[in-house]
Amino acid sequence: MLNKSVVERVLLRASETGADFAELFVEQGRDLHLSMGAGKVNAAASGMESGVGVRLFKNDLTAYAYTNDLSEAGLMKAAAKAAAAISDSNLIKNINLVDYSIENIHQIEQCLFGKSRGELIDFMRRGSDRLYAESSLIRRADVSLSEKQRHILVANSDGLWAEDDRNYARYSLSVIAEDGTEKFSGFKTRGAMCGCELFDYETATAMAAELVCDSVEMLRAENCPAGKMPVVICPEIGGILFHEACGHSLEATSVAKNASVFAGRLGQQIANEKVTLIDDGTLPNHWGSVNMDDEGHKTQRNVLIEKGMLKGYLIDRFNGRKMGMAATGSSRRQDYTFVPTSRMTNTFVAAGTDNPEDIIASTPNGIYVAQIKGGSVQPQSGEFNFSVNRAYLIEDGKITKPVKGAKLIGTGAEVLMNIDMVGSDLKVGGCGICGSASGGVPVGNGQPTLRVKEMTVGGQK
Secondary structure (H helix, E strand, O other): OOOHHHHHHHHHHHHOOOOOEEEEEEEEEEEEEEEEEOOEEEEEEEEEEEEEEEEEEEOOEEEEEEEOOOOHHHHHHHHHHHHHOOOOOOOOOOOOOEEOOOOOOOOOOOOHHHOOHHHHHHHHHHHHHHHHHHOOOEEEEEEEEEEEEEEEEEEEOOOEEEEEEEEEEEEEEEEEEEEOOEEEEEEEEEEEOOOHHHOOHHHHHHHHHHHHHHHHHHOOOEEOOOEEEEEEEOOOOOHHHHHHHHHHHHEHHHHOOOOOOOOOOOOOEOOOOOOOEEEEOOOOOOOOOOOEOOOOOEOOEEEEEEOOEEOOOEOOHHHHHHHOOOOOOOEEOOOOOOOOEEOOOEEEEOOOOEOHHHHHHOOOEEEEEEEEEEEEEEOOOOEEEEEEEEEEEEEOOEEEEEEEOOEEEEEHHHHHHHEEEEEOOOEEEEEEEEEEOOEEEEEEEEEOOEEEEEEEEEOOO
């Protein structure tokens, strides 16, 4: 990607005004995106991207500059800009870069770039046709395919030279179902750190059938009742609630500033003893996984909450300095134009021991959340608000009719303490893009079936 001697010279140039740590992040890759709406191709784009970011530390100060000019002159110019922000005596005298071996655990069979445009468009068209064929109530169907390939190099003044290859692929379906005055927008997405082996006709057909069935069913949904009630959340998809409600509050980005409800609470009980929350970037081929983070640390399995006790945070190098704690392989960024910081990878509630069927049967009334559309959280207070795309009433211990307009409202601390049953049916998946201080990054999430014994549910009049 770049010559080691060039990188060493650039790092020395960047640190000559007094930085005590210098880092180079190099990124090269290509993107492909195809989409189809109402049976017609409406987007077909591909492109190349490359660039370098230079980051410096001086005690608790940091400076950053980036460029898409990968020549030595371009790199030196960026290094000089970063160095100009720090003025002191030269602390770094010599840099000797040494390869740091990173095992690639995400095996790829074939990338989408290995297929012709015709093959990919035919695959999407067959998916679109299938959506329309499933029901006459489908008024519009959209299908998209995308792939993102990246080769990453991280080199720093500690002598680290680490490289990584990343390949993300995603297949998305969305429909609008309509019956008279009733309308429902449904979606289903599958993504992973893999190639086009993710997409086969059998899988695409099953996704289409399930999406249409769910969407048509929601056309007869009644308005969701409002108030405090038990909420049972289905496996996998509900993990996004914990990603937002407490995951962001456990990132050092917030904790180091004391801007998190969980700051300074290590070793304290913050959740029901049934709750163990994990962030794991090592899960093979999962959407949120990476072999190494964007500072060159190997990703790892981080236990954040263990049996209700707060065990750790997600920590990047810079915030770790402020906290006096080691990095956890959690530093991520959208691309070279962003400064990295602590971010989640695949975040999930670990499997419990309760029988999923018993969780429903022991709930006299409440709602069952089958799909969450999205939401927001304030890390300092932990307050969140989520829109539910699909939900059902629980009546006399049974899942009954669909309801619409549900919102989940509360705080992360409150929800964690109110979880009283955790099922054994853990599913980890998801393929969302989480936006935060360092841009949008791929994240996965998951959970088993679980029950929050009391939660505020906003309804629809």
